[in-house]
Amino acid sequence: MNRFTYARPADLAGALREIARDPGARFIAGGTNLVDLMKYDVERPTRLVDVTRLPGLDAIEETAAGGLRIGALVSNTAIAYDARIGRRYPLLASAVLAGASPQLRNAASTGGNLLQRTRCYYFYDAATPCNKREPGSGCPAIGGVNRIHAILGTSEHCIATHPSDMCVALAALEAVVQVAGPGGERAIPFAEFHRLPGDHPERDTTLCQDEIITAVELPPEGFAEHHTYLKLRDRLSYAFALVSVAAALELDGGRIARARIALGGVAHKPWRMPEAEAALAGQPAEAASFALAADRLLAGAQGHGHNDFKIDLARRAILRALSQAAAGTPQSQTDKRIR
Amino acid sequence: MPTQATPQAEPDRVTITLTVNGKPRSLALEPWTTLLDLLREELGLTGTKKGCDHGQCGACTVLLDGRRVNSCLALAVMQDGASVTTIEGLAAADGTLHPMQTAFIEQDAFQCGYCTPGQICSAIALLEEDHAQNPDEIRELMSGNICRCGAYPNIVAAIEQVMASGGEPAP
Ligand SMILES: Cc1cc2nc3c(=O)[nH]c(=O)nc-3n(C[C@H](O)[C@H](O)[C@H](O)COP(=O)(O)OP(=O)(O)OC[C@H]3O[C@@H](n4cnc5c(N)ncnc54)[C@H](O)[C@@H]3O)c2cc1C
Numbered sequence: 012m013n014r015f016t017y018a019r020p021a022d023l024a025g026a027l028r029e030i031a032r033d034p035g036a037r038f039i040a041g042g043t044n045l046v047d048l049m050k051y052d053v054e055r056p057t058r059l060v061d062v063t064r065l066p067g068l069d070a071i072e073e074t075a076a077g078g079l080r081i082g083a084l085v086s087n088t089a090i091a092y093d094a095r096i097g098r099r100y101p102l103l104a105s106a107v108l109a110g111a112s113p114q115l116r117n118a119a120s121t122g123g124n125l126l127q128r129t130r131c132y133y134f135y136d137a138a139t140p141c142n143k144r145e146p147g148s149g150c151p152a153i154g155g156v157n158r159i160h161a162i163l164g165t166s167e168h169c170i171a172t173h174p175s176d177m178c179v180a181l182a183a184l185e186a187v188v189q190v191a192g193p194g195g196e197r198a199i200p201f202a203e204f205h206r207l208p209g210d211h212p213e214r215d216t217t218l219c220q221d222e223i224i225t226a227v228e229l230p231p232e233g234f235a236e237h238h239t240y241l242k243l244r245d246r247l248s249y250a251f252a253l254v255s256v257a258a259a260l261e262l263d264g265g266r267i268a269r270a271r272i273a274l275g276g277v278a279h280k281p282w283r284m285p286e287a288e289a290a291l292a293g294q295p296a297e298a299a300s301f302a303l304a305a306d307r308l309l310a311g312a313q314g315h316g317h318n319d320f321k322i323d324l325a326r327r328a329i330l331r332a333l334s335q336a337a338a339g340t341p342q343s344q345t346d347k348r349i350r
Numbered sequence: 351m352p353t354q355a356t357p358q359a360e361p362d363r364v365t366i367t368l369t370v371n372g373k374p375r376s377l378a379l380e381p382w383t384t385l386l387d388l389l390r391e392e393l394g395l396t397g398t399k400k401g402c403d404h405g406q407c408g409a410c411t412v413l414l415d416g417r418r419v420n421s422c423l424a425l426a427v428m429q430d431g432a433s434v435t436t437i438e439g440l441a442a443a444d445g446t447l448h449p450m451q452t453a454f455i456e457q458d459a460f461q462c463g464y465c466t467p468g469q470i471c472s473a474i475a476l477l478e479e480d481h482a483q484n485p486d487e488i489r490e491l492m493s494g495n496i497c498r499c500g501a502y503p504n505i506v507a508a509i510e511q512v513m514a515s516g517g518e519p520a521p
Pocket residue numbers: 037038039040041042043044045046047062083109110111112115118119120121122123124125126127174175176177222223224225249250251252404405406
């Protein structure tokens with residue numbers, strides 16, 4: 012690990028001052044991603060600004076709109092077992108429980124989970140080129156080892172995926188990210204928070220270096236009756252998704268009134284396609300409709316060799332997830348059999 | 351091996367207090383020291399193991415204010431004021447083993463033993479959390495602790511034994 016100085020500001024204003032003073036400074040919360048990357052010399056902050064003691068960021072509260080506001084310091088464990096989230100947003104609780112391990116979820120914060128970086132092998136290996144780590148150095152994953160890489164929304168500069176499970180559920184739920192910066196506060200719709208790589212794969216999100224996440228807000232609609240989080244991976248627990256699907260439906264008799272589908276493990280951000288969701292509205296909640304949605308979602312999918320299998324895997328996962336959601340039988344995160 | 355580091359800070363050091371296995375300590379730390387390295391290298395508490403050093407194996411699991419965490423990814427300076435319990439802190443003052451330690455011995459829940467301190471700390475937290483009621487749930491919520499020797503069936507049996515006894519030492 013590189014040498015750095017340490018600051019522990021007492022309030023939000025102090026934290027923003029600390030981060031503004033030094034372009035090499037970084038916030039640290041649970042540290043489960045940042046410390047890991049520092050040990051590989053992928054991240055080399057000059058100063059760490061500890062946000063874990065900032066007041067007012069560790070609660071889950073009701074919003075005036077009828078949703079919930081999850082403070083940036085709320086742990087992944089606290090989200091997974093919160094009674095309100097379990098009742099009103101079970102999709103979110105399920106996705107959080109599908110990720111990492113109990114130890115990691117205890118340390119991991121809501122803000123840090125959003126900002127965790129890709130698990131691309133080359134990104135992690137400071138001895139290889141990587142456009143995300145070192146802009147302009149190239150992307151060895153293209154034409155290289157790319158089994159875990161993206162099939163949608165890639166660019167010629169980067170084919171990395173965003174590894175979070177929680178974010179896939181937050182995308183489906185259309186959460187809003189609350190941030191504070193030198194210019195005041197702003198709210199970023201979830202779909203606009205993470206970026207596609209484009210010409211700037213070094214930028215994962217639209218958050219600025221001097222801004223801090225203060226909370227994630229859930230809108231009132233939680234799709235509590237018809238939802239599922241289906242995660243497919245190389246082993247049954249404690250592994251990142253190869254493909255995951257967060258599906259949420261509102262049914263009207265046997266027909267779909269509203270649908271949300273977000274995919275994980277396939278793109279640089281949780282992948283949604285509003286047209287594919289809109290096309291499901293009014294359709295019968297059955298396999299033929301689900302197949303059409305899957306076709307639309309994956310129409311532009313492109314493999315890179317080792318990850319070609321993800322296209323078919325994603326298609327099957329979408330079909331299965333939509334039928335689980337329609338039936339009201341969400342995937343268990345304990346009994347791993349997929350029904 | 352300083353058991354009581356001088357709080358007189360060098361330029362780069364940060365002074366914190368940390369209760370380790372019930373004993374309060376004042377420590378002047380380099381900010382890049384992980385909790386795992388502090389325990390093992392500076393405090394001589396080598397019961398907590400370093401497997402991967404990247405959050406991927408659970409060998410370094412300790413109880414931080416009662417919650418299980420991977421000490422390899424926790425910076426020690428950030429734990430100011432906290433209380434840490436390691437495998438060395440589980441037995442009673444008279445040497446009586448913690449019921450979970452006894453159960454691991456009785457169920458033969460280890461082979462090489464390298465993962466065991468982490469498994470035991472994790473298992474104690476698992477019971478405290480109270481989200482596991484059956485073997486499937488025990489396995490899932492112990493999945494953050496890898497055992498290369500594959501002692502998993504006996505680890506689950508040890509945890510079930512303590513669960514069945516309500517946490518009391520076996521007779
Ligand atoms: C072995 C392993 C397995 C894992 N498996 C999974 C998995 O299956 N699914 C999954 O989803 N995740 C998984 N994770 C990732 C884990 O969920 C993340 O590491 C965690 O959520 C990050 O949160 P943190 O608080 O520890 O972040 P930190 O490491 O503290 O920070 C991460 C980044 O966020 C920034 N940051 C933190 N808080 C704020 C804030 N409030 N405002 C602005 N910036 C901030 C930091 O500067 C840093 O850049 C795994 C991790 C490991 C090590």
